Amino acid sequence: MDKFRYLPMTEKDQHEMLETIGVSHLEELFEDIPNEIRFQGDLNIEKALDETSLVKEMTRLAEKNRHLKEYPSFLGAGVYEHYIPSVVNHMLLRSEFYTAYTPYQPEISQGELQGIFEFQTMICELTGMEIANSSMYDGPTALAEAAMMSAGQTKKKTILVSKTVHPEARQVLKTSAKGQNLTVIEIDEKDGVTDLDHLKSEYNEDTASVILQYPNFFGQIEDLEAAEKIAHQGKSLFIVSSNPVSLGVLQPPGEYGADVVVGDAQPFGIPTQLGGPHCGYFAVTKKLMRKVPGRLVGQTTDDHGQRGFVLTLQAREQHIRRDKATSNICSNQALNALGASIAMSALGKNGLREMAEQNVQKAHYARKQLEKNGVKVVTEKPFFNEFVVRLPKPVKEVNEKLMAEGIIGGFDLSRFYENKENDMLIAVTELRTKEEIDQFASVLGGVQ
């Protein structure tokens, strides 16, 4: 192939342009690149494909995968399959949104800016916080940024994080902490929730922040009221990571005095996509407004008093502050933030509550059915849409059996927890039907 549909250059164009430049060959434009580092020959990558062959090849790859629209799934563990209204994708395909850059020219970016302003508002409403930014990469990196911010704000060096926080979020946190020379101490789990006595004993004057997840990695509801009291004994920040769908039914962390609430808006209209891109959110109290990483959209007016929106408080950001910036984040997940806003608008106040309650109902129904089928349930305390069961066999083996029955099983906790060898974390959203749950329970019950 030597013709490319994205390249409009013709031979005539090229000739005329070279003449204007005053060179006779295209090659002359590259004479400043020393010969010794010029690449010779063709790159050793696969040859170009025409559009039809390309679709065929990509379809071949896609069809090698088993996906969630094909098989009922009980996987969660930080990434959830929920109802996605068709309207979300249609609006995201408005190319004025997806082919735009960051809205640095507000006069021609009012759509994006207003959409993000609405996103910020929705996140504030859900979390019970006063300020939310325009998005982060994902929940775990948002959590790590929150920890970094707490160290900057308090001038303290130790982060206390519960072992009931998503293991991959803790891994990202540890990598980030290394960069800033901070110490991360993990607080033990007890009966599926944070061991508050351990938290108390590790807390001291060097604690920059206390981090909990709500509902936690095992689906359980942490005692934020008690944890907040411990976190706020001194000057440290109380950071809560939260699945935003659960906040349709649970008391928001803001009501418990959280200083920072982070998480991932993926459950709102964003496909699972093998783990990314999703949409981190970051919400804080008013006091921390000027410490927030990333972009913020603010409302203002033009010369005629007409309402408009701009990126604001940019003095925090890397393109202005360079090495003094509060974070190095530049690109975020704006398009997904827009997608999440559209999904939240579609759900509305009542739909959100209904969806959250259905998750609670169905997860508890599944728990009951599993118990009925003789499966040992580990989770005893209140949970949202996930709980843990203990199987007589390694989860990996059981999942193979489930796959053979056309079901994608739950998450294998032994992957991250040594003491949970045969424990499966099961997520049940509003999408699982009674029939699917019953079949799942019957297969799991049959495991000897």
Next chain:
Amino acid sequence: MNEKNQALIFELSKEGRTGHSLPELDIEEMDMDELIPSQHRRKEEPELPEVSELQIVRHYTALSRRNHGVDSGFYPLGSCTMKYNPKINEDMARLSGFAHLHPYQEESSIQGALELMYKLQRSLEEITGMDQVTLQPAAGAHGEWTGLMLIRAYHEANGDHQRTKVIVPDSAHGTNPASAVVAGFESVTVKSNERGLVDLDHLREIAGEDTAALMLTNPNTLGLFEEQIVEMAEIIHEAGGKLYYDGANSNAILGITRPGDMGFDVVHLNLHKTFTTPHGGGGPGSGPVGVKQDLVPYLPAPLIIQDKDKYRFDYHIPESIGRVKPFYGNFGINVRAYTYIRTMGPAGLRKVSEYAVLNANYMLRRLEPYFDAPYTQHCKHEFVLSGKRQKKLGVRTLDMAKRLLDFGYHPPTIYFPINVEECLMVEPTETESKETLDEFCDAMIQIAKEAEESPEVVQEAPHHTVIDRLDETTAARKPVLRYKKEA
């Protein structure tokens, strides 16, 4: 774009309206109080809007019409590579076999995804001349930080704890010094010379035992190729430091030269620039990082490897810096980039860079009689102009940028790089036709004339946008960052 004020979606809300269709609850409903005790339950409902589906469609359609994207018109935003975002990329990323995979599915059930990631890793290694690529970083800045953490781990493994400084040119992207600090380094600036290139004498002066790395964009942010890159690499390597390549400007070099061959040890790419994945109004992007062999032991796990006819995750990286992102990076974006690479192939990618450079040089030569061009050599894929001449007439670069909005263009990057007075930075990309470039140049030339003959037309611009210049000072002094329902 001539609509008046667009209501906020909250202002369209009316109690009792609905825009969703959740599944019916098909089990016997249990008492919520028994499932989750009331003390844990929400007392006050969040104020999400109550709107119908058509209201949502009209609202977001109206918003989209108040926004300018590449599909709306020319977008020569320097350093951002605002090229065409192919439609097929969007279609492929939405195939159910890619869009609806859970990251914790068994490897055997995601072989196609693993194959794609593996092949993308290999392609990016070949394109950059590096030994191993990780797809984990979410964006350019995230890749920078990842790369610097790798360099830090390398030095620490060698006992070189005194290497605390990262050298960054004065023309560098703001993320470079910011990433250096977040990775625990101190950022040190190396000066540019009168030709816009790194001052080698100054580099020699500041490189030493405390040097961890030099971060460099090549071509640099002025759009100029650092001709002495080989010497620079020698200086840094002799001092014991590593070379970091900021891939923001890779659109100029595909198949022409490779960072690995220039002497770089670590590279990040912005797939949302060079490899046509959309910018999305600020994201999501993807920022894969490639390294030379001696840095491979520190990469974040997992990597994707081929094992006979199967593909799998490799978590066995004992000296890894650890995770930088959950799961495996922005897979959905990586699908788009792979689709693009397969569309272009080796010959196509080389043409991309050739035409990107040709377009930029053509525009530079057409515009240099009317503006100040601080650097006279051939540029690469972008170039800078200075509005010094117009400033003397009372017309600032900001004014000219706003005037361009009236012509239906997104203006070039302005006031960056910071070492060029009244800077305008133009990057046309290879996907624009000569006609578009000519029309834009004509508009620029007209604005230069207006600056001389009727400066107020430029100073008071824009005249034809949905909104006039906004009061950014008040926005920052009295921030209103969310809507609140009136009581």
